[in-house]
Amino acid sequence: MTTTVARPGGGISPARLEPEPKHRVNPSRIIGVGTAVTEDSYSQRALLDLFRITDPKVRSVFLNSAIERRYLTPPPRDTEGAFLQESQKDLLAKHKRLALDMGARAVRKCLAAAGIELADIDYLCCVTTTGFLTPGLSALLIRDMGIGAGCSRVDVVGMGCNAGLNALNATAAWSVAHPGQVAVLLCAEACSAAYVMDSTMRTAVVNSLFGDGAAAIALLADPPDTAGLALGELPEGHIGSSAGPRLLGFSSLLIPDAIDAMRYDWDDDQHKFSFYLDPDIPYVVGAHAERVVDRLLAGAGLRRSDIAHWLVHSGGKKVIDAVRVNLGLSRHDLRHTSGVLRDYGNLSSGSFLFSYERLLQERLAREGDFGVLMTMGPGSTIETALVQW
Structure with missing residues (x-):
């Protein structure tokens, strides 16, 4: 099928019209979010006192972390009030208990925010790095x-702090492939189940940073026959009527030279896993942030100045500062990221x-409005997503 179009400067030329697709594919959109934490929170100073940490260098790491409070589940105590050592078996049991409790509460809050029920969930993706379960979470x-049961x-296990966006990418793809069906992504991280207690600065840095938390998000791609309809025009009883943003695209960057910068090692002395963070990782992430963000935005014909909302992983004060400086953002742009770090610490994938x-x-x-979601973690990897309200 052909038609004619005007040539620049006059005249006409034939142009081929592609047949219109039978169905327009709707992007996945966020229809609800919910979060949950464990029962007790502690200030950094209180944690130092509870664990009887007197080393001035370790205390300085805790007190200069830009973290005010974290939700944690400390080990049981002996008759004199000292914390007992937990075996790897104890930690795995703690992870299972906390992840299931927080995860269930986060999912229920997410569904309530979306105005849907448990029976509406068609797909469940669970992310965790702080413990291993078979069967999975x-x-x-x-x-x-x-x-x-249908x-x-x-389950996405062991990818680390970046995994929330890795899983969101896959969950959004499932959602688009199953329009009208609800997909739920849950990130449940019981960081209290991933601690090693010793006198090294390596563990001091890790122990000063992470907290317990879970977050769930519900996605829906509208059926093709609703394409172009405003939310108020959707059929009566349509699932997910909240005006959440659409997921427009994803972009990833693996930094092979820093593949060992964030990792779990087996500690033969403690007989448990020990997490390692390279001191230079904030600067590595910052140096590569522009590349992946600009690639994400270029795919949509956007510039950084077009982005109204920046939601970045609360990886730590130095990580946040490195991303802010390298992307030319303001402290206001990253207020939510810094606020979450202050009130919860690093909650890993969620x-x-x-x-x-x-x-x-x-x-x-x-x-x-456009927004950018950004996470970073082991690999070393930076993950990004573009959303629009």
């Missing part, structure tokens, strides 16, 4: 929460969703 939650599921929840509570996002 997804199967245990489906059983314990009473989610339909719910599709997947940190960026705590920031997203805070942005929603501000009620500042407007129709048409």
Whole structure:
């Protein structure tokens, strides 16, 4: 099929019209978010006193972390009030207990925010790095929460702090491939189950940073016959009527030279896993942030100045500062990221969703606004996503 179009300067020329697609594919959109933490929170100074840490260098690491409080579940104590050592078996049991409890509460809050029920969940993706379970967290939650046994599921284990966006990419793809069906992503990190207690600065840095938390997000791609309809025009009873942002694209960057900069090692003395953070990782992440963000935005014909909302993983004060400086952002741009770090510490894979929840509570996002989600973690990897309200 051909038609004619005007040539620049006059005249006409033939142009071929591509046949219109039978169905327009709708992007996945976020229809709800919910978060949960463990029962008790502690100031950094209180943790130092509880664990009887007197080394001035370790105390300085804790007190200069830009963290005020974290939710943690300390080990049991002996008769004199000192914390007992937990074996790797004890830590795995703690991870299972905390992840299931926080995870279930986060999912329920997410569903309430979306105005949907457990029976509406068609796909469940669970992310965790702080413990290993077989069967995975997804199967245990489906059983314990009473989610339909026919719910599709997947578990993402061991990817680290970046994994929330890795999983969001896959979950959004499932959502687009199954329009009208609800997909839920859960990040459940019981960081209290991943600690090693010794006198080294290596563990002091890790122990000063991480906290317990879970975050769930619900996605929906509208059926093709709703393409172009405003939310108020959707059919009565349509699932997910909240005006959440659409997921427009993802971009990743693996930094092979820093593949060992964040990792788990087996500690033969402690008989448990020990997490390692290279002191230079904030600068490595900062130096590569422009490359992956600009690639993400170029795909949509955007510049950094077009982005109204930045939701970055709360990896630590130095990480946040490195990203801010290298991307030319203001402290206000990263207020939610810094606020989550201050109030919760580093929550690993779910940190960026705590920031997203805070942005929603501000009620500042407007129709048409663009936002960038950004996480970083072992690999070393930077993950990004572009959203639009």
